[in-house]
Amino acid sequence: MIPVEDRASIPDHATATAAAAGATHHWRISLSSPDIDHHDRAAVDAVLRSGRLAGGPATEQLEQLASDTFGRPTVSCSSGTAGLILALRALGVSGGEVITPALGFIATAHAIRAVGAMPRFCDVDPETLCVGVEQLEAAWSDDVRAVIPVDLLGVQVPIDAIVEWAKHRGVPVIEDACEALGTRQGGRPCGASADAAVFGFYPNKIITMGEGGLVSCRDQALADRVRQLANQGRTGAGFAFEGEGYNFRLTEMQAALGGSQWRRLDSLVERRQDLAHKYLERIESISGICAAPTPAIHVEGDRRSWFAFVVLLEDPRWRAPLCKALTEQGIETGLYFPSIVSFGPYDQAPAAALLCTEQRSPRMLALPLHPRLKPAQIDEVVTTLEELLGRIRLKV
Numbered sequence: 128m129i130p131v132e133d134r135a136s137i138p139d140h141a142t143a144t145a146a147a148a149g150a151t152h153h154w155r156i157s158l159s160s161p162d163i164d165h166h167d168r169a170a171v172d173a174v175l176r177s178g179r180l181a182g183g184p185a186t187e188q189l190e191q192l193a194s195d196t197f198g199r200p201t202v203s204c205s206s207g208t209a210g211l212i213l214a215l216r217a218l219g220v221s222g223g224e225v226i227t228p229a230l231g232f233i234a235t236a237h238a239i240r241a242v243g244a245m246p247r248f249c250d251v252d253p254e255t256l257c258v259g260v261e262q263l264e265a266a267w268s269d270d271v272r273a274v275i276p277v278d279l280l281g282v283q284v285p286i287d288a289i290v291e292w293a294k295h296r297g298v299p300v301i302e303d304a305c306e307a308l309g310t311r312q313g314g315r316p317c318g319a320s321a322d323a324a325v326f327g328f329y330p331n332k333i334i335t336m337g338e339g340g341l342v343s344c345r346d347q348a349l350a351d352r353v354r355q356l357a358n359q360g361r362t363g364a365g366f367a368f369e370g371e372g373y374n375f376r377l378t379e380m381q382a383a384l385g386g387s388q389w390r391r392l393d394s395l396v397e398r399r400q401d402l403a404h405k406y407l408e409r410i411e412s413i414s415g416i417c418a419a420p421t422p423a424i425h426v427e428g429d430r431r432s433w434f435a436f437v438v439l440l441e442d443p444r445w446r447a448p449l450c451k452a453l454t455e456q457g458i459e460t461g462l463y464f465p466s467i468v469s470f471g472p473y474d475q476a477p478a479a480a481l482l483c484t485e486q487r488s489p490r491m492l493a494l495p496l497h498p499r500l501k502p503a504q505i506d507e508v509v510t511t512l513e514e515l516l517g518r519i520r521l522k523v
C-alpha cells in the first residue's frame with residue numbers, strides 16, 4: 128500500500144508527458160502512471176549524496192536481483208531498444224532478416240534496422256495476439272538470421288515451442304519481454320528461456336527507472352559480450368577496448384530506482400492483476416466489446432504482467448469517436464498497437480500474410496491501467512465507455 132503522502136506528491140505522469148509534448152491536457156484518469164514511493168526516493172537520494180553516479184553498487188545490485196530472478200546472467204543497459212540492439216549484435220546479427228510480429232511497438236523493428244538487418248514481419252495468433260511457431264514458420268525465409276517474438280501486453284509467447292523450433296531452424300531467439308516483467312509460464316519467470324530476453328523500464332512499464340533496460344542472457348559468454356558492447360567495447364576493468372561498442376550504460380540513479388522498485392515487483396503485478404480482473408468482470412456484460420487478448424483459462428503457475436488492459440471493439444469505426452469522447456471526459460486511452468507495416472520504411476519490408484494483425488489492430492483500444500488506479504475509477508471508465516458506445520453505435 129502506498130502512503131497517501133507519497134501518492135499526493137507525485138505529479139501526474141500523463142500530464143507531465145503531455146506537458147513535455149507541448150500539450151496542456153490534464154487527464155483525470157491517465158492511461159499509465161509510475162508508482163514511486165518513499166523507498167524509491169530515498170534510494171535515488173542516497174546515490175546523489177554518494178557522488179558515484181555511474182558504474183557503481185546500485186547497478187551491481189540491480190543486476191544481481193535480475194540475475195537471481197531469471198536464474199541466469201543479466202546485464203543492464205540504457206533502454207529496451209538499446210537492449211534489443213545489444214542482443215542482436217552480441218548474437219552476431221548484422222545483416223539478413225529478422226522475423227518479428229507486425230503487431231507490436233515500433234522499437235523492435237528500429238532495433239533490427241539499427242544493426243543493418245531487415246525485419247520480416249509475421250502475423251500473430253488471434254487468441255493471444257502473440258506470435259507462435261505457426262506464424263514464425265509461415266514467415267520463414269533462408270535470409271533469416273534471428274527471430275524476435277514479442278510478449279505483447281504482458282502475455283508471454285509459447286517460448287519453449289519457439290526455442291525448440293528455432294533450434295531446428297538454426298537461428299537464435301531474442302525475446303522482446305519489454306512489457307512482460309513479472310509474467311510467468313508454468314512457474315518459470317518470463318526472461319529465463321530464450322537466448323536473450325530484453326526488458327524495458329520506461330515509466331509506463333511494470334516497474335520503471337525513467338528509462339532503462341536489461342538483457343537476460345543464456346550464458347556468461349553472451350552476457351560478457353553484451354556488457355562489452357554496452358560499454359564502448361571495454362574488455363575489462365582497465366583502459367582496454369576491442370571491436371565495436373556503444374555507450375548504452377545505465378546511471379546509478381536509474382539503477383537505484385529500478386532496484387527499489389524490483390523489491391515490490393510481485394505486489395505491483397498483483398495490483399495490476401486485481402484491477403484487470405475488475406475490468407474483466409465489468410465488461411463481460413457489454414455487447415460489442417471484449418478483452419484482447421482473450422483471457423486464458425487459468426493455468427497453474429502462469430501469471431500475466433498486465434502491461435495494459437486492451438478492449439477489442441466489434442466495429443473499428445467506433446474507435447476514433449470513442450477515443451475523442453473519452454478524452455473530452457478526461458479519460459486517457461491508447462491506440463495499442465498500430466501495425467508496424469503501416470509506417471515507413473516498414474511498409475516496404477518483407478512480410479507474411481498479416482490477416483490477424485490487420486483485422487485486430489484498428490479495433491484495439493487500451494484503457495487506463497496502473498497500480499495507482501482506484502477500483503472506483505475503473506467503474507467510471509467502464510460506465511462512461513458503455514454510455515458512449517450506446518450513442519456512437521447509433522451514429523456510425
Ligand SMILES: Cc1ncc(COP(=O)(O)O)c(C=O)c1O
Nearest residue numbers: 206207208232234305327328329
Ligand atoms: C514491446 C516493446 N519493445 C520495445 C520497447 C522499447 O523499450 P524502450 O522504450 O525502453 O526503448 C517497448 C517500449 O515501449 C515495447 O513495449
